[in-house]
Amino acid sequence: xxxxxxxxxxxxxxxxxxxxxxxxxxxxxxxxxxxxxxxxxxxxxxxxxxxxxxxxxxxxxxxxxxxxxxxxxxxxxxxxxxxxxxxxxxxxxxxxxxxxxxxxxxxxxxxxxxxxxxxxxxxxxxxxxxxxxxxxxxxxxxxxxxxxxxxxxxxxxxxxxxxxxxxxxxxxxxxxxxxxxxxxxxxxxxxxxxxxxxxxxxxxxxxxxxxxxxxxxxxxxxxxxxxxxxxxxxxxxxxxxxxxxxxxxxxxxxxxxxxxxxxxxxxxxxxxxxxxxxxxxxxxxxxxxxxxxxxxxxxxxxxxxxxxxxxxxxxxxxxxxxxxxxxxxxxxxxxxxxxxxxxxxxxxxxxxxxxxxxxxxxxxxxxxxxxxxxxxxxxxxxxxxxxxxxxxxxxxxxxxxxxxxxxxxxxxxxxxxxxxxxxxxxxxxxxxxxxxxxxxxxxxxxxxxxxxxxxxxxxxxxxxxxxxxxxxxxxxxxxxxxxxxxxxxxxxxxxxxxxxxxxxxxxxxxxxxxxxxxxxxxxxxxxxxxxxxxxxxxxxxxxxxxxxxxxxxxxxxxxxxxxxxxxxxxxxxxxxxxxxxxxxxxxxxxxxxxxxxxxxxxxxxxxxxxxxxx
Numbered sequence: 001x002x003x004x005x006x007x008x009x010x011x012x013x014x015x016x017x018x019x020x021x022x023x024x025x026x027x028x029x030x031x032x033x034x035x036x037x038x039x040x041x042x043x044x045x046x047x048x049x050x051x052x053x054x055x056x057x058x059x060x061x062x063x064x065x066x067x068x069x070x071x072x073x074x075x076x077x078x079x080x081x082x083x084x085x086x087x088x089x090x091x092x093x094x095x096x097x098x099x100x101x102x103x104x105x106x107x108x109x110x111x112x113x114x115x116x117x118x119x120x121x122x123x124x125x126x127x128x129x130x131x132x133x134x135x136x137x138x139x140x141x142x143x144x145x146x147x148x149x150x151x152x153x154x155x156x157x158x159x160x161x162x163x164x165x166x167x168x169x170x171x172x173x174x175x176x177x178x179x180x181x182x183x184x185x186x187x188x189x190x191x192x193x194x195x196x197x198x199x200x201x202x203x204x205x206x207x208x209x210x211x212x213x214x215x216x217x218x219x220x221x222x223x224x225x226x227x228x229x230x231x232x233x234x235x236x237x238x239x240x241x242x243x244x245x246x247x248x249x250x251x252x253x254x255x256x257x258x259x260x261x262x263x264x265x266x267x268x269x270x271x272x273x274x275x276x277x278x279x280x281x282x283x284x285x286x287x288x289x290x291x292x293x294x295x296x297x298x299x300x301x302x303x304x305x306x307x308x309x310x311x312x313x314x315x316x317x318x319x320x321x322x323x324x325x326x327x328x329x330x331x332x333x334x335x336x337x338x339x340x341x342x343x344x345x346x347x348x349x350x351x352x353x354x355x356x357x358x359x360x361x362x363x364x365x366x367x368x369x370x371x372x373x374x375x376x377x378x379x380x381x382x383x384x385x386x387x388x389x390x391x392x393x394x395x396x397x398x399x400x401x402x403x404x405x406x407x408x409x410x411x412x413x414x415x416x417x418x419x420x421x422x423x424x425x426x427x428x429x430x431x432x433x434x435x436x437x438x439x440x441x442x443x444x445x446x447x448x449x450x451x452x453x454x455x456x457x458x459x460x461x462x463x464x465x466x467x468x469x470x471x472x473x474x475x476x477x478x479x480x481x482x483x484x485x486x487x488x489x490x491x492x493x494x495x496x497x498x499x500x501x502x503x504x505x506x507x508x509x510x511x512x513x514x515x516x517x518x519x520x521x522x523x524x525x526x527x528x529x530x531x532x533x534x535x536x537x538x539x540x541x542x543x544x545x546x547x548x549x550x551x552x553x554x555x556x557x558x559x560x561x562x563x564x565x566x567x568x569x570x571x572x573x574x575x576x577x578x579x580x581x582x583x584x585x586x587x588x589x590x591x592x593x594x595x596x597x598x599x600x601x602x603x604x605x606x607x608x609x610x611x612x613x614x
Contacts, residue, residue: 001026001064001146001174002047004200007056009042016042018198019056024146028174031185031207034195036411036439040178043195044068044148047176060146067144069136069152076123076131084123085109085137101141108137111163112156113324129155140167149177153184154436157324158462180440182207183464205586212589216582218268223575225265235259275415275445277393279453282427286350287314289428289456290335295344297330304330305341305480312428314349317450317457319467319489322477328460329359329432331477335458336430348428355426357417359433359460364417365405371416372401378423387423394419410437418446427455435463464489494604544605551602558591558598565591 002024009017016039024030032040045051047058048068060066079087085105109119112133123131132155139147153161165187168175179185185192185207192203192210203210235255242248243256292310296303304327312318320328333339334346336356348354358364365374375387391401394415408416414437421429435443447469450457461467467489474485474492485492565588574580 001028001061002176003057003059004047005057005059007046007053007058009039009046009051009053015198017053017195017200020198020200021056022193022200022202024174024176026145026174027172028176029188029190030174030176031189031192032176032178032195033185033192033207033210033440035441036409038195040195041150043200044150044176044178047148064146065142065144066146066148067139067142068148068150069132069139070150076126078122078124080120080122081109081114081126081134081137082106082119084134085141087138088142105137105141108140108167109134111160111167112137113160113163115325133160136164143171143173145173147171147173147175149175149179151178151180153179153181153462156462157328158321158464158467159323161462161464180435180438180443181463181465182440182443183468186465208589208593209586212585213582216585220581221265222268225267228262228265232259232262275394275442277418277422277445278449279422279429279455280425282353282425282455283351285314285352285427285455288349289314289316289352290349290354290458291347292334292341293345293347295334295341295346297327297334297339297341297344303480308344308480308482310335310475310482312456312458314456315454316473317470318459318473318475319471320458320460320475320477321492326477327480328477331482332430332432332458332460352428353426354428354430355421355424357421357429357431357434359436362413364420365413367404367406369405370402371396371405371408374405374416375401375419375423378420380424382423390419390422391416411439411442414438415442429453429455429457429459431457431459431461433461434459435461435466490600494600498604548602548605551598551605555595555598555602558595562588562591562595 002022004020004022006019006021007017008015008019032043034040042051046053047060048066049058082102082105085108086101106116106119110116114130114133114137123134126134136152136155152164156164161184165184168188175188177185177188187206189206190204192205192207194201194203194210194214203213205213235258239252239255239259241252243252245252289312290310291312292308295305295308295310297305310331320331322328330339334341336354337346338356338358356364366377369377371391372384372387375391376382376384378387388401391397396412396416396419403412405413405416414434434446438446443463443466447466450470457470459470471489472487474487474489476483476485476492476496485495487495565584568574568584569581569588574584
């Protein structure tokens with residue numbers, strides 16, 4: 001479908017690609033990864049013919065329709081949401097809308113969290129994120145043969161992301177995606193292509209498979225390079241010792257030729273510079289960190305909250321979840337003091353110092369300052385050298401600190417906003433979509449810093465991997481109500497699913513009797529209903545018990561195989577077989593993931609059985 005052959009691309013002295021090749025076939029699911037600046041978006045521009053390669057070729061199969069969702073900045077205008085969603089996309093070989101475009105568009109728009117009353121709204125009335133969702137809907141309606149997505153999750157809340165993810169799992173065409181969302185890549189990709197050292201390196205499997213394969217390949221390369229270096233050193237030692245002796249000179253020369261003829265293994269290249277930081281220790285707050293009492297807030301006729309209470313305690317790491325438009329960002333802004341509620345009380349606890357990492361980084365930064373000036377603008381007494389050191393930790397080095405904030409990329413603005421927080425460390429941190437525009441190494445660095453953060457965190461995120469690593473408390477925001485789940489994200493998923501199932505089971509158990517039935521009829525009906533409920537309960541117990549036993553057998557089998565692999569990985573003979581260790585590492589990782597999933601399923605099933613027994 002798409003063939004990239006030996007392309008090279010330079011920007012001045014900087015080489016992005018050198019003799020790089022890639023092939024994309026129908027129904028492939030390919031994730032493009034690499035640090036910010038590696039050339040991911042440039043690769044898309046080359047495929048779209050918006051830029052030209054210096055050499056090599058890019059060929060698209062004849063009559064293949066290609067659709068592209070850019071990272072941001074799509075035009076708005078006077079068209080309505082539905083008009084845009086049903087309009088022909090600017091896709092190659094595709095100039096008409098499908099005949100069923102309107103019903104498909106309405107289904108897709110609903111999945112992306114548009115309300116029916118939004119369908120006829122002009123795009124110019126919407127925020128940039130919603131405009132991007134409308135363009136995303138148009139692409140999905142067109143259903144091009146090759147779908148190219150550049151950071152598509154940036155514009156989605158958690159619930160729209162889950163819908164989008166499931167929709168793409170059954171997408172009929174090929175997908176080429178750039179994403180820093182680890183969970184998204186794991187759920188969708190069957191191949192990962194890493195841009196590294198100006199090459200396109202393909203790995204089979206999802207993102208976790210790629211990490212395991214790359215680690216194994218790097219270990220093998222390092223071992224092979226070290227062995228070759230030892231062999232060269234031994235031969236060179238012989239050469240240096242005997243080249244001046246007549247009796248041994250010929251042998252020394254022979255050794256030298258052997259070294260010259262060797263196919264040299266390139267020295268493994270160290271990883272690029274990474275962000276490495278931790279939040280400075282801030283003053284310890286009181287146990288009750290922040291509270292809201294009887295909060296009421298509305299936007300015009302739209303009432304978001306009426307009489308809502310909220311409280312966070314020291315050490316909680318709370319994620320706010322719920323459907324789009326439910327009021328998560330409004331709640332965070334009220335907590336931050338960025339929005340004053342129309343009534344009610346907001347109170348900070350003893351010794352609380354608040355830091356707010358807004359979804360719109362421009363709210364935190366002055367666009368007219370330089371990076372260094374922005375870093376120096378802090379209430380703390382700091383030297384320029386200290387600020388430069390902090391900026392250097394976030395990859396602002398050398399003349400980078402004299403760049404105007406206005407010209408920074410999204411990722412650079414996010415990193416600068418984090419520096420601002422570090423230079424004036426809070427003990428209550430409020431963060432709205434903190435991972436947006438950060439690459440994976442930066443996200444891992446942020447996770448590491450937040451895991452050891454001694455204060456209190458309240459955040460909104462659509463990044464499931466980030467939420468799973470960070471949250472120890474979940475608050476669902478929906479219908480003006482806040483529901484607390486005192487556990488991590490998996491606990492919230494299990495508990496909310498069980499609550500929904502319990503509500504569904506309870507619903508038919510209290511039927512209203514028709515008014516014309518006698519007391520005897522009602523007694524008969526009651527006995528019949530009770531008997532049916534007992535039978536249903538018995539069937540449910542048997543079914544859940546069988547499920548539990550099946551899961552236990554699967555876990556036992558996987559744990560046994562785990563032990564076998566561990567023994568094999570400790571055996572030196574494994575590393576004599578080409579690719580043997582890599583294959584075992586892949587299997588080990590797959591079993592780890594399966595065990596994690598099965599253990600969660602076992603806990604949910606066991607809890608359900610216990611509830612049924614009770």
